[in-house]
Amino acid sequence: MTNRIILNETSYFGRGSREKVAEEIKNRGYNKILVVTDRALIDAEVSQMVTDILDKEEISYFVFDGVKPNPTVTNVHDGLTMAKINNVDAVVAIGGGSVIDTAKAVAVIMTNPEFTDVVSLDGVANTKNKCLPIIAVPTTAGTAAEVTINYVITDERRTKKMVCVDPHDIPEVAIIDPDLMQKMPQGLAASTGMDALTHAMEGYITKAGWLIPDMFHINAMALIYKNLEKAANEKDNEAIEKIGYAQYIAGMGFSNVGLGIVHSMAHSLGAYFDTPHGVANALLLPHVLKFNGIVCPTLYRNMGNAFGLDMENTTDEEAVDKVVEAVRKLSINLGIPQTLREIGVPKEMIPTLAKQAINDACTPGNPRSVTVEDIIKIYEAAF
Numbered sequence: 001m002t003n004r005i006i007l008n009e010t011s012y013f014g015r016g017s018r019e020k021v022a023e024e025i026k027n028r029g030y031n032k033i034l035v036v037t038d039r040a041l042i043d044a045e046v047s048q049m050v051t052d053i054l055d056k057e058e059i060s061y062f063v064f065d066g067v068k069p070n071p072t073v074t075n076v077h078d079g080l081t082m083a084k085i086n087n088v089d090a091v092v093a094i095g096g097g098s099v100i101d102t103a104k105a106v107a108v109i110m111t112n113p114e115f116t117d118v119v120s121l122d123g124v125a126n127t128k129n130k131c132l133p134i135i136a137v138p139t140t141a142g143t144a145a146e147v148t149i150n151y152v153i154t155d156e157r158r159t160k161k162m163v164c165v166d167p168h169d170i171p172e173v174a175i176i177d178p179d180l181m182q183k184m185p186q187g188l189a190a191s192t193g194m195d196a197l198t199h200a201m202e203g204y205i206t207k208a209g210w211l212i213p214d215m216f217h218i219n220a221m222a223l224i225y226k227n228l229e230k231a232a233n234e235k236d237n238e239a240i241e242k243i244g245y246a247q248y249i250a251g252m253g254f255s256n257v258g259l260g261i262v263h264s265m266a267h268s269l270g271a272y273f274d275t276p277h278g279v280a281n282a283l284l285l286p287h288v289l290k291f292n293g294i295v296c297p298t299l300y301r302n303m304g305n306a307f308g309l310d311m312e313n314t315t316d317e318e319a320v321d322k323v324v325e326a327v328r329k330l331s332i333n334l335g336i337p338q339t340l341r342e343i344g345v346p347k348e349m350i351p352t353l354a355k356q357a358i359n360d361a362c363t364p365g366n367p368r369s370v371t372v373e374d375i376i377k378i379y380e381a382a383f
Contacts, residue, residue, distance in 0.1 A: 003210050005256050006167050008136075008147050011174040013245060018050050018177040021092065022057040024135060028172075030090035033061035034083045036103040037094040038068070044183055046139050047094045054092075062086045067095065070161070070270050070277070071102045072154045073118045079106040080116070083132075090133040093171070094180075096192065097143025097277065100136050101151035104169040107131035112168075119155055122162040123361055134171035139180045141231070141243040142192025142278055144199065144251020146174035154271055161267035163361035176248055178241040189232035189240075190334035191278030196247035197224045197327070198262050198281040203254030205292060205299050206365040216253035220246045222306040225326070229333055261370055262288045264360035265379065268353040275343055282336040283343070286328040287382045293320030295368045340383045350379040 012020045025033065033054070037047040042065055054061050064079045083091070083106055093103035109115050111129040121127075136146035145151060149167045154160070184192070203209070204217035223246035230239035265288070266280035293300055297316035300323045304311040309322050328338075337343050345353075354375040357363065363370065 005212060006149055006170060007252060008170050008174050009172045011147070011176065013176045015177060015179050017175050018137060018180060019053060020175060021050055021135060021137065022053050022059060024173050025059055025090065026057070028133065030133065031060065032086060032088045033059060034086065034088040034091045035061050035063045035094060036067065036079060036091060036099055036106065037063065037065050038099055039065050041095055041139060046180060046183055049180060050092065050094050050137055061092070062088065067099045067102045069098050070154050070274050071098045072156050074156065075102050076105040076118050076153060080109055083110055090135065092135045092137065094137045094139060096138065096140035097145045100138065100143070100145035101153060103134055104131065104151040105153055105164070107134050108166060108169050118153065119162065121164045124165045127166055127168045130168045135173040135175065136171040137175045137177065137180065140184060140188060140192040141181050141247045142195035144196065144247050146171055147248055147251040148255035150255060152267070159271050160356065161271045163267065165361065176244050178244045181240055181244050186232050187335065190336060191276055191282060193224060193228040193232055193243055194282035194331060194334065194336060195278035196243070196250050197221060197228070198285050199254045199259065200224065200250040201285070201289070201303060202259040202262055203250065203257055204303065205296050205367045206257050206260055207367055208257040208365060213253035213257045216249050218302065218306050220250035220253065221303060225307045225330065228330065232334055258365035259362040260288065260292070260366035261357065261363055261375065263362040264357040265353070265375060267360050268356045269345065271356065272349065272353065273343070273345055279336060279343065282331045283338065283340070284382055286324050287378050289324045289327060290320065291374070291378055292366065292368045340379065347383055350376055350383070353379060
């Protein structure tokens, strides 16, 4: 068997590393930049922590701030229009997963115009050209979009979250500056951190798992489990920095092996109810972990050990339950909603959600074979 690893070309880590943005733009010869961000980050004066550097170095740029959480085909078209009108030659994405995902879609279509409809990018798109260069500067610690070959865009017409997988979309440069993550409100820090934990755990037990991604996933989940409460609830500087690195490490893993039905089911919630992705993942994760445990209990022992749990002298079922309860307790301590009822999902929608989830691009990677009926039961358990 041949295993593949794809990672971005250059990454910078550490407080103040955003200063490298201008240097990279100049060294690579880019002249007209599209800055992709969102209005909330501008209002919070987070985006300016990067654009001020561009101003200081007299770098020409245009700002597209029309990205919404769970970005849509319309968002992509709007960003694409601005990119074309201004004839940009590179993109700087300042934001969380929604912003970076939108930037990826825009950058891919700029060099592959046959995909201008956006919806044809759904799944594994057969693009021919590498996307317009992207410098990704995450402001949340969760999605790892800056190091993955994936992005997710909502098709409003079909009420579907499109999982787009394309090695041509990976940013050339990623800049992980914890200073930019410092202003995240508690709820956002908690949900994005749980998103990163889901990436690490789902990536670790996925069917395609192997040595190198396993190494990333185990280390990422250990860092997240031990630091997320301090980062989100206490705003501990060192913990925030560790979570920022951990989510990137998790991305190095899952981008190369895929995920499972936590994400499939979360994508359905996002498409129909605009549920924040991290909240959906966190709510569903314990239930899916319980479902999958029967097929890979040894991996659960390894995850428990990474958390620092005592996994000695436990049966397989006890080992699975220990991990599930540890994740559930962490989620509760972070203030994450624990039921679908709490987030306004009507029970009668569960069959519709399940039918969409079974066809999601992440479903084939789940370690345990799953049916629509199984997914319905998991949703019902989470209700």
